Amino acid sequence: MDLSTQPVQNSMKPGKWVNSTCKMCLHSCVTRIHITDDGVVNKVEGHPTAPSNNGRLCPKGNAAILRHYDPTRFKTPLRRTNPEKGPGVDPKWEPISWNEALDIVGRELKRTMDEDRRKLLPAINDFQKLFLWAWPAAYGNANYFSSVGNFCGGGYHPMNGFVHSAFAAANDVNYCNYWINNGGGDGFSSHLHTAAQANHVAKARVERNMRVVVIEPRLSIGGAKANEWVPIRPATDRQFALGLCHVLVYEKLYDVKFLKKDTNAPYLVGPDGYFVRNAEGKIYVWDAGDGQAKLWDDPSIKDFALEGTYQVEGKECKPSFQKFKDILRDCTPEQMSEITTVPAENIRRIAREFAKAAQIGSFIEIEGRLLPLRPAGYNFYRGAQGHKYSAMTNQSFKLVNFLIGAIDTPGGHVGATLDDQMQEIRGGCGMINAGENGMMKTAPHQLHPEVPFSYPPNETHLMGYFPIGVDPGHLTQMTLENPEKFGLNYKPDTMLMCHSNPVWNLSGKREKWFEMMRGMRFIVAIDILPNESNEWADIILPAHDLLESWNLTMIEPPHHEGMCLRQPATEPLYDTKSEEEIFNEISERLGILEIWNTIQNFVNGFHQKPELLLDPKTKYGDKEIAERKGKLWNGQDLNWYIEHGHAVTPRKPEKWYRPWEGMRLHFYIEDILRARDDLKKKMEDANVAIRHEWEWYDYQPLPTPKLDPVHEEPQEFDMYAITFKDIQINFGESIGNPWINDIVFKDPVHTTVLLNTATAKAKGLANGDIVRIESPYGSIVARVSASQGVHPETVCVSNALSRIATQNSAVRLGGGNFNELLPANLKNTDACSGQPETVAKVKLTKLTVMPAEFMASNSAYAHGRGH
């Protein structure tokens, strides 16, 4: 070949383009992939016809090729030959055949199954093949050894289920004019389809002058692009939101009509916190027009009272709106200012601006439907909601939106599904069901059905005690440390990981996690690259990467819907398999293939079209599962998807806006009290010893301003440590990818921990100084930089600085893992939602030199620069 006549640019070389979908984070931006005539993948671009990401990709999506060609990939099944296990200890892998590896895995998992099925700790974290999360159910196990709340939202997902019957939520970029972002990166740096949301939000900002107000301890990308950055003391976001609610309620800036007609705000609440019902269970409201109590659906009601105190059925009761107003009496901007450090006048002004922007009373016609237009929304995510009282915190943000009538309405704050087709896994993904007394049925379970209560507990993380929560994987550290106290009558000794890194992502002491890993009789990991957790494995089962496998998915696309195709751009580079094949083979060896296929039918929604049902005895590969998902979505076969790449369209307005029309939303969440009392009774009946120290306060039907316990740590811990991620390192392991390293480790935001300039000066710290950051629970070491863009009481630790030693030397190490600073205990876990506290109180001690243990040649501190 005469090279001089060949193009030099990769995308212009002779070859072909194939349609596919990104998986460099969990979301599903549609791509097209260029492969040269010699079969080399040499360019990945956003797909120009996909209306969600609009042909765009974030830096991670642009870096997929280097994951594909990463020389540290697992290339064959591997068996450990080094009996010694430890962090950074070389397992001395020995390649073995698939048959041998699967036989070993089958034999060891069968042994555990025969002894006690509960002894398996699964950690399955593939979000684009969510059905895999259900595999432990086929095994007969509901353990979960990984974090949810540390990534995203322990309280966030259940609250979206309560309010929207949805997994996530986003402000409606189509019409929003006033976008509040609290502790989340939507539209700027992280969360939902980052490249897509950044595209749509930039257009709204620039072309429509949408105002952005960002509330965060650190000047994030969103903060930098905002019209206003509101620095806030960490872990006081709920109090800020309640301050806004105070202004909205006491200055009567709320949407009366919405609250009366579309929510349970007028329902009367009795002294026990439950709604007041008649003998048939129907709920009373107060008709202010006739001055008497009536049943909620009485057609003679003239005016639903939102305020007042009444006597009904011999009980003193108040509309739930009045209950909230009572709480808000002690949430004045002045009071909330003392907690949040946000000036009271700013809280007041933002509330008024927000209410004004909401245009309460306005309507818009969309596809023949007249809808309330509320172009203002309060959006939030991991940072804002990652606190002990997470359920209350999430609800306080939702209530800001409730008050201005912005729930699920054009311009407002709208529920987003995880995957519309997974109807049963969460009680209706994308499905709205009618509940009792005119209300929408709540759907707090968004990832799996409720795990039944048990005592002795069947789950090491006590999932049976979180009937409306997300898996608190970190609690396994607490229960295994003291099994008698929790009545735990078995010791897990087997682990199955699939695209998961629990040793990295869980709160608590690393040394204790290491000890637990050492105690495992057998660990198998399905993965692509070495990480902190899979280097403890006995067997590695190598998976195809995203350029070698089939899938169809639509993960949390807020403004769009439709399945996106992943297809192999090349033959597998190595002796790898798809996750589908791997789980089939393991299932067959365990004799659970039939159950597994039945569960897959249920979870993937194939039961909705009987012709798609999997035959229980057949092993279906990734291509066959993908084809069925496509047919379920739009009846099209795989060839259609191969040609088009995706079925993405703008979200249908009937699904996006007020899909619950005619039902009432949960302004007041009685179900939380019901969950508390059911659990209390079960614990009493079973005589569960820890019921006396269970955190019963955490279950509130309305949020209160009570301080999270992190604020009550001893005074010597005078600073707050937070961690954060930016777009280059959003969701999952990117550090180690040379292109990501090349942009991340040039940026002082990711090579040093950030302190406010005045604080640094007051503490005698200069740029480049080394500090030990110590919480009551653990410590890390870091190099500091001063920044004006940091709340004065805060230390900001990039997630890029949290990696610890592994076999993947391209991964740059930080000075320890941030999660080491966080407690893995009940006191700092939301009993309602399972969310762990993600902020730590810390003290800083200046060190003269970087400790040798953090000075490996691949340390992040051996590179980069200060400010």
Next chain:
Amino acid sequence: MAKWGMVFDLRRCIGCNACAVACKQENTLPNGMFFTKTLSEEVGVFPNVTRIYIPTICNHCEDAPCERVCPTGATYTRADGIVLVDHDLCIGCGTCVVACPYDQRTRIESEMLEQGLFNNGELTPFEKQGNVRFTAGTVQKCTFCHERVDAGLDPACVATCPTEARIFGDLDDANSKVRRLIQEHRGRQPLPEKNTNPRVFYID
């Protein structure tokens, strides 16, 4: 004949460097080397502070100092305004690296290519197919993705930019988006005092 130019909309740029990585993919750039990247700078004093993100690239100057100083004529300007380096003529003297006021030129060394993206002295198939474009000892820079442009496509950085902060087009066409943006928002060229007349404009 079009005269190609680029507009950076600073209101849109979020500093994510998707542009830089897309460029690395498109052009198989070795580690540490960029044809484009985004800089950031904090401005102000707490709490009245923000951070600005500033994309940078070869400005394909109309009066390009790199071209003026090149002793062999390796650096040349196409009729459509794109400034390129003919690697057969480049002797790697580095004069242009010094002359460029925007620090946009890099002399590529054989070690940069041999070390490999994974720093292990081995080249992935991706690098093997891409590195053939480079001649060690010559000077490299952004080409405005001239091959893509000739095929009617946007440069890779423009095509991927999540926020559409990069707009590429014909500066001679009064109706082009770049011209309209420059006029409506009083587009500014970088370092105008250098009298290079860049074909890149910033708006905010």
